Amino acid sequence: MSCSYIKAYKGEFLDCTQTVNDCMCYTDRDEFEEAVADSLADGDYTDEEFDALVKKTVAEYxxxxxxxxxxxxDN
Structure with missing residues (x-):
């Protein structure tokens, strides 16, 4: 097999079982924060409460x- 695109870089990944999206391996904190916000969006919160809840949930990880x-x- 040959690959037409190769990129290697130093990064980080979320190394735990999480309930935000258990089919996803997160390697970007901003992407994870967006997923947390999406998963909590069904609640009835003020903007301030919602932002605080997202920050609290993200901080737990x-x-x-x-x-x-x-x-x-890719190949």
């Missing part, structure tokens, strides 16, 4: 972000 080398390839 902070210890589980692990450094790694991310390799993206």
């Amino acid at each position: 902070d210890p589980y972000w692990k450094p790694c080398i991310i390799l993206n390839v």
Whole structure:
């Protein structure tokens, strides 16, 4: 097999079981925060309450972000 695109970079991934989207391996904190916000969007919160809840939920996962080398390839 040969690959027409290869990219390697130092990054991080969320190394834990999470309930936001259990089919996703998160390698971007902003993307994870957006997914958390989407998963909590059904609640009846003020903007301030919602922002605080998203920040609190994201912060609970902070210890589980692990450094790694991310390799993206296609074929």
